[in-house]
Amino acid sequence: MVKTLLKSVKQYKKVSILTPLVMIGEAVMEIVIPFLMKFLIDEIYVMERSGEFSMYIVWYGLAMLACAAFALFCGIMGGRLASKASAGFAANLRYDMYDNIQTYSFANIDNFSTASLITRITTDVSNVQLAFQMCIRMLVRAPILFIMATIMSFVISPTIGGIFIAAALVLGIIVAAIMVKVAKPFRIMFKKYDNLNRVVQEDLTAIRVVKSYVREEHEMDKMRSATQEVYNYSVKAEKLLNYLTPVVQCVIYVAMILLLLVGGNMLIGESSVVEGNLVFGGLSTGDLTSLLQYMTQILTAVMLVAMCLQYISLSKGSMDRIAEVLEEKTTLPKTSTPVFEVKDGSIDFDGVFMSYRQKSDVNVLSNIDLHIKPGETLGIIGATGSGKSSLVSLIPRLYDVSAGCVKVGGVDVKQYDLDTLRSKVAMVLQKNVLFSGSISENLRWGDENATQEEIEEACRQACADEFIKQLPGGYDYDLGQGGVNVSGGQKQRLCIARALLRKPKIIIFDDSTSAVDTKTDAMIRQSLRTHAPEVTKIIIAQRVNSVEDADRIVVLDQGRIAGIGTHEELLAGNDIYREVYLSQMKGKADEEDGGEEDGTRN
Numbered sequence: 001m002v003k004t005l006l007k008s009v010k011q012y013k014k015v016s017i018l019t020p021l022v023m024i025g026e027a028v029m030e031i032v033i034p035f036l037m038k039f040l041i042d043e044i045y046v047m048e049r050s051g052e053f054s055m056y057i058v059w060y061g062l063a064m065l066a067c068a069a070f071a072l073f074c075g076i077m078g079g080r081l082a083s084k085a086s087a088g089f090a091a092n093l094r095y096d097m098y099d100n101i102q103t104y105s106f107a108n109i110d111n112f113s114t115a116s117l118i119t120r121i122t123t124d125v126s127n128v129q130l131a132f133q134m135c136i137r138m139l140v141r142a143p144i145l146f147i148m149a150t151i152m153s154f155v156i157s158p159t160i161g162g163i164f165i166a167a168a169l170v171l172g173i174i175v176a177a178i179m180v181k182v183a184k185p186f187r188i189m190f191k192k193y194d195n196l197n198r199v200v201q202e203d204l205t206a207i208r209v210v211k212s213y214v215r216e217e218h219e220m221d222k223m224r225s226a227t228q229e230v231y232n233y234s235v236k237a238e239k240l241l242n243y244l245t246p247v248v249q250c251v252i253y254v255a256m257i258l259l260l261l262v263g264g265n266m267l268i269g270e271s272s273v274v275e276g277n278l279v280f281g282g283l284s285t286g287d288l289t290s291l292l293q294y295m296t297q298i299l300t301a302v303m304l305v306a307m308c309l310q311y312i313s314l315s316k317g318s319m320d321r322i323a324e325v326l327e328e329k330t331t332l333p334k335t336s337t338p339v340f341e342v343k344d345g346s347i348d349f350d351g352v353f354m355s356y357r358q359k360s361d362v363n364v365l366s367n368i369d370l371h372i373k374p375g376e377t378l379g380i381i382g383a384t385g386s387g388k389s390s391l392v393s394l395i396p397r398l399y400d401v402s403a404g405c406v407k408v409g410g411v412d413v414k415q416y417d418l419d420t421l422r423s424k425v426a427m428v429l430q431k432n433v434l435f436s437g438s439i440s441e442n443l444r445w446g447d448e449n450a451t452q453e454e455i456e457e458a459c460r461q462a463c464a465d466e467f468i469k470q471l472p473g474g475y476d477y478d479l480g481q482g483g484v485n486v487s488g489g490q491k492q493r494l495c496i497a498r499a500l501l502r503k504p505k506i507i508i509f510d511d512s513t514s515a516v517d518t519k520t521d522a523m524i525r526q527s528l529r530t531h532a533p534e535v536t537k538i539i540i541a542q543r544v545n546s547v548e549d550a551d552r553i554v555v556l557d558q559g560r561i562a563g564i565g566t567h568e569e570l571l572a573g574n575d576i577y578r579e580v581y582l583s584q585m586k587g588k589a590d591e592e593d594g595g596e597e598d599g600t601r602n
């Protein structure tokens with residue numbers, strides 16, 4: 001998992017390696033400075049006693065200044081490099097995730113919710129970015145600082161070195177205990193963030209439905225409880241984390257008292273002059289000063305390592321979730337010798353079975369045998385949930401069959417280069433989506449090089465040109481996000497025009513004229529018949545009159561073909577079709593009667 005993530009470091013590999021190296025430079029200087037200070041203090045002491053000025057003081061002072069300047073440089077550089085490396089790593093991660101998401105099939109997309117994908121790309125990557133930055137800055141620097149400061153303390157005084165190790169152990173245990181306790185509420189808090197994102201995303205995308213059903217109060221409650229949960233767990237986690245600084249301070253002070261007690265005693269103990277320095281009980285004043293600094297460094301290093309490990313463990317959940325997105329393999333495997341040409345618009349379903357879940361025995365389509373000729377118009381009718389959308393989704397290979405085979409132009413859809421296949425099979429989806437931008441820009445999704453004439457022609461065929469002309473700005477009219485600025489029926493016609501612009505060999509309308517009035521619906525079908533006679537047309541509809549003039553009509557019932565034939569044939573020989581037809585005719589007659597009655601009364 002870590003390996004998968006680290007692949008995204010890419011061009012930031014150099015900076016990522018350089019950062020810890022620079023940080024080591026800073027750590028070394030931090031060790032050298034107290035050591036120089038020890039000599040400086042001892043030298044001052046000797047100077048005071050002898051009354052003679054020593055040039056060593058100047059040299060030690062200058063050396064300390066140089067070390068401090070170098071440490072400052074390393075610190076600043078390390079910080080800069082770490083930010084660059086971690087921000088670059090995060091950007092690459094986001095890009096790589098997005099790149100892989102683009103290869104997902106519909107089945108892959110079904111595995112992740114949109115909200116969860118958004119959280120993974122945003123919050124989760126930010127968590128990993130922070131952990132990565134902490135690691136490259138601290139995870140090498142802190143242990144090195146710890147080891148070197150301990151060695152130096154032992155060199156100066158083994159007894160005091162021992163005290164430091166004991167203090168570090170105590171601190172390590174306390175900090176580890178806090179970290180372990182804090183990990184659970186933090187982990188839950190991240191999960192609650194997920195929930196919050198889901199609520200926000202769902203509510204905002206469906207804000208119109210929320211308003212029209214007057215569900216604002218209910219949605220506010222949902223939002224309130226989601227925010228409250230995040231609040232509760234962050235307070236819980238932070239409360240524990242707040243103990244950290246005082247505890248570290250406390251251990252530092254206790255260790256300092258011990259150091260001063262033991263060190264002080266050693267100072268007051270019998271004194272001797274070693275190499276010109278006055279040393280009390282084996283410890284000079286300079287020694288004691290530098291030991292104080294080493295002690296702080298050792299204990300801070302323990303805390304930093306613990307914090308780094310904490311960041312890593314906290315971001316583990318995020319890492320897993322990012323790795324899942326990166327490692328998800330498309331369920332539509334590519335063939336090694338793809339076909340790049342769709343010969344014609346013929347479609348063959350040979351013994352097709354389909355299920356949405358892998359290895360599931362619940363089939364949404366069973367034993368479908370259906371052969372459609374190029375240029376044929378095929379209507380599909382059936383109750384909701386009967387498998388109409390599922391059936392046509394197999395043609396542009398949005399999903400794969402579980403058994404059997406779907407052929408387009410005589411070739412198994414699995415043998416095609418996916419882009420080639422999809423460019424020749426245009427599908428007007430049941431849930432249509434337009435994007436922000438002008439009408440022309442949206443239509444060019446069908447063909448980015450389409451001329452204005454071609455766009456207008458496609459709109460004429462889709463009976464969309466008239467309403468477009470009446471809009472302010474015509475084809476430059478801005479659709480707004482998701483195409484909110486046009487009506488449902490207008491949106492459907494724009495989507496049909498967009499599909500026509502692809503100049504497909506097969507065009508599928510999945511309930512695409514449900515929001516268009518019956519007259520315009522008939523006009524669109526008529527214009528397609530005249531302008532695109534060679535294109536195979538599949539029309540899924542709820543209304544019988546949308547398919548009654550088709551060459552053949554398929555009746556689907558619970559994923560099986562329950563009948564196939566012309567309108568007249570089915571009316572004569574298929575019970576389901578007849579029932580649907582009669583119920584719709586009756587509904588229409590009632591409407592007309594109602595209308596007349598109203599008329600007479602007025």
Ligand SMILES: Nc1ncnc2c1ncn2[C@@H]1O[C@H](COP(=O)(O)OP(=O)(O)OP(=O)(O)O)[C@@H](O)[C@H]1O
Nearest residue numbers: 110356364382383384385386387388389390391430
């Ligand atoms: N993405 C999906 N994941 C799992 N099951 C699905 C998915 N899409 C559809 N189904 C299931 O497959 C069955 C057939 O659905 P399908 O969308 O093909 O019906 P339909 O005939 O197009 O219905 P409608 O007229 O309502 O559009 C249904 O039982 C549905 O619950």
Ligand SMILES: [Mg+2]
Nearest residue numbers: 388389390430
């Ligand atoms: Mg459907």
